[in-house]
Amino acid sequence: xxxxxxxxxxxxxxxxxxxxHNVEFSAYAGEVTALVGDNGAGKSTLVKCIGGIxxxxxxxxxxxxxxxxxxxxxxxxxxxxxxxxxxLALCDNLDIVQNMFLGRERRSGLxxxxxxxxxxxxxxxxxxxxxxxxxxxxxxxSLSGGQRQTVAIAKAVLWNSKVVILDEPTAALGVAQTAQxxxxxxxxxxxxxxxxxxxxxxxxxxxxxxxxxxxxLGRMAAQVKTADVTHAQVVELITAGRSGDLxxxxxxxx
Amino acid sequence: MSKVVKQLPGEAIVAATQxxxxxxSFRAYLQRVRGGDMGALPAVLGLVVLCVVFALARPSxxxxxxxxxxxxxxxxxxxxxxxxxxxxxxxxxxxSAGFASGVCAAVLAVTLASLGLPWYVCVLxxxxxxxxxxxVLGTLVAKVGIPSFVVTLAAFLAFQGLVLVLVDEGTNISIxxxxxxxxxxxxxxxxxxxxxxxxxxxxxxxxxLLRARKRTKRGLVADPLSLIAFRVGTLAILAGLAVFVLNLxxxxxxxxxxxxxxPIVVPVILVLLVMWTVxxxxxxxxxxxxxxxxxxxxxxxxxxxxxxxxxxAFVICSSMAxxxxxxxxxxxxxxxPNTGGSSVLLYAVGAAVIGGTSLFGGKGRVLDAVLGGAVVxxxxxxxxxxxxxASVKYLVTGSVxxxxxxxxxxxxxxxxxxxxx
Numbered sequence: 221x222x223x224x225x226x227x228x229x230x231x232x233x234x235x236x237x238x239x240x241h242n243v244e245f246s247a248y249a250g251e252v253t254a255l256v257g258d259n260g261a262g263k264s265t266l267v268k269c270i271g272g273i274x275x276x277x278x279x280x281x282x283x284x285x286x287x288x289x290x291x292x293x294x295x296x297x298x299x300x301x302x303x304x305x306x307x308l309a310l311c312d313n314l315d316i317v318q319n320m321f322l323g324r325e326r327r328s329g330l331x332x333x334x335x336x337x338x339x340x341x342x343x344x345x346x347x348x349x350x351x352x353x354x355x356x357x358x359x360x361x362s363l364s365g366g367q368r369q370t371v372a373i374a375k376a377v378l379w380n381s382k383v384v385i386l387d388e389p390t391a392a393l394g395v396a397q398t399a400q401x402x403x404x405x406x407x408x409x410x411x412x413x414x415x416x417x418x419x420x421x422x423x424x425x426x427x428x429x430x431x432x433x434x435x436x437l438g439r440m441a442a443q444v445k446t447a448d449v450t451h452a453q454v455v456e457l458i459t460a461g462r463s464g465d466l467x468x469x470x471x472x473x474x
Numbered sequence: 475m476s477k478v479v480k481q482l483p484g485e486a487i488v489a490a491t492q493x494x495x496x497x498x499s500f501r502a503y504l505q506r507v508r509g510g511d512m513g514a515l516p517a518v519l520g521l522v523v524l525c526v527v528f529a530l531a532r533p534s535x536x537x538x539x540x541x542x543x544x545x546x547x548x549x550x551x552x553x554x555x556x557x558x559x560x561x562x563x564x565x566x567x568x569x570s571a572g573f574a575s576g577v578c579a580a581v582l583a584v585t586l587a588s589l590g591l592p593w594y595v596c597v598l599x600x601x602x603x604x605x606x607x608x609x610v611l612g613t614l615v616a617k618v619g620i621p622s623f624v625v626t627l628a629a630f631l632a633f634q635g636l637v638l639v640l641v642d643e644g645t646n647i648s649i650x651x652x653x654x655x656x657x658x659x660x661x662x663x664x665x666x667x668x669x670x671x672x673x674x675x676x677x678x679x680x681x682x683l684l685r686a687r688k689r690t691k692r693g694l695v696a697d698p699l700s701l702i703a704f705r706v707g708t709l710a711i712l713a714g715l716a717v718f719v720l721n722l723x724x725x726x727x728x729x730x731x732x733x734x735x736x737p738i739v740v741p742v743i744l745v746l747l748v749m750w751t752v753x754x755x756x757x758x759x760x761x762x763x764x765x766x767x768x769x770x771x772x773x774x775x776x777x778x779x780x781x782x783x784x785x786x787a788f789v790i791c792s793s794m795a796x797x798x799x800x801x802x803x804x805x806x807x808x809x810x811p812n813t814g815g816s817s818v819l820l821y822a823v824g825a826a827v828i829g830g831t832s833l834f835g836g837k838g839r840v841l842d843a844v845l846g847g848a849v850v851x852x853x854x855x856x857x858x859x860x861x862x863x864a865s866v867k868y869l870v871t872g873s874v875x876x877x878x879x880x881x882x883x884x885x886x887x888x889x890x891x892x893x894x895x
Binding site: 293294305307308309310311312313314318322323324325327330331332334335338339342355357361 | 688689692694695752756757758761762764765767768769771772773775776777778836837889
């Protein structure tokens with residue numbers, strides 16, 4: 221099985237500080253890949269490199285088996301890579317449909333084609349089995365944290381995206397809402413998308429992911445199948461970069 | 475491979491698509507008001523209260539001549555306020571709009587009186603002046619990054635000087651062009667008033683019905699027929715009353731000169747109101763304006779050209795100020811250094827805010843400016859009739875503005891608490 225998204229040998233420095241060392245990372249269609257690591261391990265930097273926000277110093281990114289160049293967020297969007305950032309980037313004063321189509325509104329002539337946007341938004345939400353919002357013409361300001369996350373994810377899915385990267389989608393949510401969002405994450409993968417889930421929460425990671433990639437001080441410690449490892453092993457990979465045979469040898473990738 | 479995540483009931487409310495009815499719409503509206511989203515309610519209530527008070531205190535307030543006066547008195551401020559809404563939507567402010575209207579009016583007067591150009595060229599020159607002013611202000615705010623408060627405060631001072639330069643250090647340029655003078659001083663023939671009324675009501679009804687039909691066809695939730703009938707009926711009754719009163723003879727000496735009909739500024743305001751409302755609510759540009767006002771960072775990430783949107787808002791504001799200046803020049807039949815000065819700007823900002831436009835950005839409609847403009851005009855007019863001097867007028871208008879801004883801030887707090895807006 222070839223990965224849909226594969227990065228190889230990525231280096232990234234900010235001035236004298238080298239943040240990513242020779243990082244390898246793959247995401248597979250139909251699977252949830254959890255990207256874990258301690259604060260400062262380089263998770264966000266890696267994601268921003270993939271999303272075209274930071275240029276990479278060295279290494280290659282291939283998409284669907286062929287090498288690609290991602291220089292801007294637009295390049296990433298055109299490939300079908302969507303990132304849902306932690307702050308969600310929703311406009312409180314607009315409703316759900318307006319937010320989902322923000323910047324990519326459908327028009328008929330000069331005017332907005334509200335009806336077709338509403339239809340498509342409704343279709344997308346129901347394809348994700350989202351039933352938690354009363355009306356899709358509700359203003360985002362009236363939504364709960366989980367509902368907002370749902371809208372942000374649905375917005376990312378709307379554009380025939382192939383890879384959806386979620387930056388700590390459950391960080392600010394309660395128990396019930398977390399369950400809802402995780403369920404949605406699982407469903408995204410089941411529809412054939414490659415989902416990358418950044419998370420600090422081991423329960424979340426083990427609940428939904430198929431693979432786990434653990435970063436340690438800017439190096440990829442290990443990429444393993446979730447079924448093959450235990451909670452404790454993953455925690456060791458995150459905190460020490462190694463766990464038994466897994467992980468870095470003497471602090472470098474074997 | 476795929477694991478099933480246990481489903482928790484949580485807040486999962488199955489989409490309760492309430493049967494849309496007039497009762498439900500009304501209840502939803504009440505809920506929004508209680509949640510802090512008052513919209514135009516304070517302005518409408520204020521208008522009603524003010525009118526009742528003035529009518530009881532001074533019977534001359536409810537004469538047809540005074541009713542017509544209200545429109546011509548409030549027109550310039552209303553037009554400037556309509557433009558200000560665009561800047562306020564971004565959470566910015568334009569303190570120079572008043573004197574920008576003065577500069578544009580002076581350009582009109584100079585080209586008309588001194589250069590003797592035809593009126594349409596002069597109007598175009600005045601509006602172009604507005605466009606240039608807006609571009610400069612907008613560029614300074616969006617590209618250079620100076621706070622709009624400072625940029626427009628500087629412009630407020632500079633434009634006073636510019637007006638003085640244009641009118642030769644304080645002379646009064648009188649305007650004799652019949653077309654320009656007609657804008658604020660002449661009326662439509664009564665039959666044309668009724669024809670306009672019929673067209674407006676019919677068009678409003680047609681737009682509402684067509685939209686509902688299109689949505690029903692696609693299986694989307696549409697406004698019920700009863701609600702549409704209620705809206706169209708309200709418009710028909712209120713506008714019909716207004717046209718009827720304006721068509722009454724209001725000359726003191728009808729044998730000498732007849733004075734009837736809808737003032738020409740009314741259709742001018744109506745056309746601009748419809749145009750800007752369509753642009754704001756039904757075009758991508760309008761949507762992006764709200765987005766920038768609501769969350770600039772989100773708008774930027776969505777690929778919206780934030781700087782361009784900001785500059786265009788200032789251009790629209792200054793151009794509408796130019797239109798307001800032309801109407802003010804027409805009403806006074808002259809331009810002097812005080813055109814657009816003194817309280818014009820504050821009344822315009824007041825009109826927009828009283829109508830329900832938020833000073834925090836992201837919330838507001840062009841209609842707000844018209845409703846707020848009506849409130850300001852009624853205060854100005856009614857206080858004048860009661861024989862109060864400028865001092866009391868300023869005090870009352872100031873208090874009303876403070877009240878409106880207070881209502882806005884409190885509504886916002888409440889909205890944050892209830893999660894509604």
